[in-house]
Amino acid sequence: MAASKLTFNFLLLNFLASLRIPEISLCDRSRQPKRHVAMFIFGDSIFDAGNNNYINLSVSDRANYWPYGETFFHFPTGRFTDGRLIVDFIATKIGQPFVPPYLQPGINFTNGVNFASAGAGVFPDTDPGVITLGMQLSNFKNVAISTEEQIGDKEAKKLLSQAVYATSVGANDYSYFVDNYPNATQLERDEFVNNMVGNVTDFVKELYNFGARKFAILNVGPRGCQPAVRQSEELRGDGCEEVSLQMIKKHNSATSKAIKELESKLSGFKYSILDFYTILLDMIKHPKDYGFKESSYSCCGYGMYNAAHWGIEQYTLCKNPSEYLFFDGWHPTEHGYRILADLFWNDKSSIAAPYNLRQLFDLESTPIILSEEYEVPHYE
Numbered sequence: 001m002a003a004s005k006l007t008f009n010f011l012l013l014n015f016l017a018s019l020r021i022p023e024i025s026l027c028d029r030s031r032q033p034k035r036h037v038a039m040f041i042f043g044d045s046i047f048d049a050g051n052n053n054y055i056n057l058s059v060s061d062r063a064n065y066w067p068y069g070e071t072f073f074h075f076p077t078g079r080f081t082d083g084r085l086i087v088d089f090i091a092t093k094i095g096q097p098f099v100p101p102y103l104q105p106g107i108n109f110t111n112g113v114n115f116a117s118a119g120a121g122v123f124p125d126t127d128p129g130v131i132t133l134g135m136q137l138s139n140f141k142n143v144a145i146s147t148e149e150q151i152g153d154k155e156a157k158k159l160l161s162q163a164v165y166a167t168s169v170g171a172n173d174y175s176y177f178v179d180n181y182p183n184a185t186q187l188e189r190d191e192f193v194n195n196m197v198g199n200v201t202d203f204v205k206e207l208y209n210f211g212a213r214k215f216a217i218l219n220v221g222p223r224g225c226q227p228a229v230r231q232s233e234e235l236r237g238d239g240c241e242e243v244s245l246q247m248i249k250k251h252n253s254a255t256s257k258a259i260k261e262l263e264s265k266l267s268g269f270k271y272s273i274l275d276f277y278t279i280l281l282d283m284i285k286h287p288k289d290y291g292f293k294e295s296s297y298s299c300c301g302y303g304m305y306n307a308a309h310w311g312i313e314q315y316t317l318c319k320n321p322s323e324y325l326f327f328d329g330w331h332p333t334e335h336g337y338r339i340l341a342d343l344f345w346n347d348k349s350s351i352a353a354p355y356n357l358r359q360l361f362d363l364e365s366t367p368i369i370l371s372e373e374y375e376v377p378h379y380e
């Protein structure tokens with residue numbers, strides 16, 4: 001009895017130790033996780049690395065034309081920026097190649113898959129032509145099943161539970177809502193936010209039920225302060241479109257609460273919420289603090305803030321995109337994404353919480369394996 005209790009405590013301690021955040025040396029920035037960790041990526045144009053190149057869409061949902069891609073790849077890849085995305089920088093930090101788009105022919109799933117599709121929303125109505133979040137989820141399920149077939153049930157479970165699941169979604173839904181329901185009542189706006197948060201939470205739960213354990217969730221950015229919106233609303237000074245900002249603020253705080261609740265209910269559930277809203281707004285308001293010369297005007301486009309550009313119209317292109325926070329009216333430049341990726345990776349405050357991405361990738365995630373490999377002792 002005493003002996004078995006001791007064994008139990010010993011096992012428990014080992015188990016708890018395996019859950020603790022590994023110690024991280026402050027000066028060793030290049031350190032990479034010891035283990036191979038795949039990344040599964042979902043959401044919209046912030047993360048889309050080229051899926052929309054493979055579907056029949058209008059030019060506004062695509063970035064497969066010059067000058068997208070001009071600085072790093074030197075050709076348009078489908079990424080809505082001049083170079084790499086946040087998820088590309090993160091892949092490099094963990095010592096892996098860029099995670100390939102799901103629709104790219106002949107991809108290998110072992111490093112993960114990028115399911116994101118520019119224009120995608122939580123609700124299919126937001127942009128029915130692209131790969132909606134629900135379709136991205138069923139594409140992921142297909143990948144999970146075929147991974148099991150290829151490497152076996154046990155290895156697949158290990159890969160899926162160690163993987164990090166990154167999501168950026170919501171901004172397009174709020175654009176859709178404020179564009180289509182300009183006269184909505186406060187009650188209708190609140191109801192929309194509640195449905196959004198409920199559906200995002202359901203999406204995360206679905207992934208969990210398929211073996212996902214580690215989530216990196218980009219919250220919704222300050223849409224109303226981005227150059228495309230300020231231009232279409234003809235806002236001057238530091239004016240922002242307030243209706244969507246208010247809705248998004250509610251969305252972000254309710255999502256944080258809901259995800260925290262999931263953590264307390266679901267065994268082994270770990271997450272990082274990346275506060276894209278706060279940090280992007282700060283970058284917009286204080287560009288010089290981040291090394292930018294310009295955060296009101298986009299690098300590429302036309303109009304009041306050089307913020308409209310759908311590939312076919314005339315546009316002006318800045319000489320040095322790294323001086324600009326925004327490449328087009330909606331999307332940060334590669335330089336902006338690099339700073340964001342570094343913050344999400346290393347941040348010790350509330351910008352990436354409760355874990356930053358480095359800690360999230362390093363976390364040992366074993367609940368599924370545990371139940372298979374360890375005989376849980378019995379006690380009276």
Ligand SMILES: *[C@@H]1O[C@H](CO)[C@@H](O)[C@H](O)[C@H]1NC(C)=O
Pocket residue numbers: 056057
């Ligand atoms: C692509 O979509 C356009 C507009 O919806 C349509 O006219 C065209 O036939 C489609 N092309 C293909 C190859 O499906």
Ligand SMILES: *[C@@H]1O[C@H](CO)[C@@H](O)[C@H](O)[C@H]1NC(C)=O
Pocket residue numbers: 108109110
């Ligand atoms: C996928 O890549 C991994 C490592 O990069 C390699 O070991 C594996 O054989 C590849 N699988 C296929 C089906 O090509």
Ligand SMILES: *[C@@H]1O[C@H](CO)[C@@H](O)[C@H](O)[C@H]1NC(C)=O
Pocket residue numbers: 180181182183
């Ligand atoms: C919203 O209200 C304004 C004026 O109150 C009206 O002109 C407009 O048509 C309304 N828009 C919609 C979509 O109902």
Ligand SMILES: *[C@@H]1O[C@H](CO)[C@@H](O)[C@H](O)[C@H]1NC(C)=O
Pocket residue numbers: 123194195196197198199202
């Ligand atoms: C998801 O959104 C729909 C509306 O599109 C709503 O009816 C449903 O209740 C939402 N789900 C949750 C869990 O909130």
